[in-house]
Amino acid sequence: MAIDWTTLIVPVYFLYGLAFYSMGLALMVESGRASELGFARSMRLLAGFALLHGAHEWLEFLERILYWTNDLTLPAWVVWFRVALLASSFLALVAFGEHLRSLEDQDKPRINLVVLAVIWYAASCIIIQAANQLDEASWAAVCDVLARYVLGIPASILAAFVLFRQRKNILNEKMQRYAIYFSFAAVSMLIYGVIGQIFVRQTLIFPATIINEDLFMYLCGFPVQVLRALMALVLSIAMISALRVLEIEAEQRLEGIEKARRDIEYRSREELSRLNASLQASEAEARQLLVELKKRDSIRTEFIQQVTAAQESERKRIARELHDGTGQMLTGLALGLRGLSRQVYDNPDMVVKRLSDLEVMATTTIGELRTLIQDLRPPQLDDMGLIPAIRSMLDRLKHVDAPEYELKITGDPYPLPSDVETILFRIIQEGLNNSAKHAHADHVKVCLDYGDEVGICVCDDGIGCDPEMVLAPTPTRSSWGLMGIEERANLINAVWSFESELKQGTTLRVRVPRPVAAQSEAQPHDD
Secondary structure: OOOOHHHHHHHHHHHHHHHHHHHHHHHHHHOOOOOOOHHHHHHHHHHHHHHHHHHHHHHHHHHHHHHHHHOOOOOHHHHHHHHHHHHHHHHHHHHHHHHHHHHHOOOOOOOOHHHHHHHHHHHHHHHHHHHHOOOHHHHHHHHHHHHHHHHHHHHHHHHHHHHHHHHHHOOOHHHHOOOHHHHHHHHHHHHHHHHHHHOEOOOOOOOOOOOEHHHHHHHHOOOHHHHHHHHHHHHHHHHHHHOHHHHHHHHHHHHHHHHHHHHHHHHHHHHHHHHHHHHHHHHHHHHHHHHHHHHHHHHHHHHHHHHHHHHHHHHHHHHHHHHHHHHHHHHHHHHHHHHHHHHOOOOHHHHHHHHHHHHHHHHHHHHHHHHHHHHHOOHHHHHOOHHHHHHHHHHHHOOOOOOEEEEEEEOOOOOOOHHHHHHHHHHHHHHHHHHHHHHOOOEEEEEEEEOOOEEEEEEEOOOOOOHHHHHOOOOOOOOHHHHHHHHHHHHOOOEEEEEEEOOOEEEEEEEEOHHHHHHHHHOOOOO
């Protein structure tokens, strides 16, 4: 029993247009997704093809209904509008293929296929009309056929090619099972574009005079519109299914963003923990520094008290020595001279003898005064400089039961500012006093090194000590001499060290930094 396609063709056209329209809407909605796939960035063009082609099929569906039911035709402008929709849909398909190909082959030269297609199609229509002088209806039919030949078939081949190539861009395991839908879409597009568009309505141009809808009906037993509708349906289902790839990609992007967010939060927590630990360490260090500062302030206060007490004790000693020694001597000289003034004429010989005794007394007094002055500040330090003052001090320290003293000088001596020389002299003096009082040494060596820096060293071979115990800030501190050395060194920004081991002797070192040495050259010592 033969099928009456005259009535069945109506729903076929409707489903034909509906399939393309549904695909166009789905592609248009999904085209707003952010994606790294080139296909996603070209979907708007493919959606444009589907929407325009669906509108064309519905207009042709309307044209066929009017013709078959009432033997009516559409107005000429509607026919031309339908042809324009057909040509525009195929041009959108050309643009889709060209755009997707250019994204994947960016290193190859780009050819504007849309412009070439428009020129080729327009030239073909004009040439046919010029050669045959067709009426408007026949020319519209020829333009319809040429749109399928010149635009539809090449555009479908190009679109099928780029759709098939999308399979290689889907490497993710979750997306891989959807890659086959691109193959279905490519095959259905190829069948629709080549077979579906080669069998057109019969017109006067070749090969439509032979290969047309009537031949397809004769060979297959059903209209070519059925094949087109089936391929449109397969293409729509395949493309809508392939859109699942974009959803999976979006899910993976969200998972990546969420993972990155968790990583950032984890790193932020770690960094915050590290900063908190660092802050706590800094606070602990600050507290420790504050404790050390308080200790140093306490020690400095004690040192100032000790210095004040030492100054008062030294003043009392000087006053006592001046009163008991020098004062008594001067009183004796005054009394002796007063007595001699009365006897100078009565007993000259006795006066001469008494003058000799008074001279000895005056000489002794001068010696005591000189010793006292030496203790306060050696005149050699002002008159001749640091080295002669040290030699003079070492000479005065030599006596029967004293250790052997040695002075060693390296480098070329150069003058230093008077305050620096005074501080270095006092440091050496304190070091020698410590060796004499505590070391029980047999040999004490004083070294001066004149180089880029000025260095002094006082070392002995005595019994030594424990530096940590000596320098520990205890209430019963006995190392006020070392504290004084440290304070004096700080006044001239010098670096000092105290090294000692039990039964291995003691070494005191002080180095004056380079800026002081440079300043000394600009401020020479006055001889």
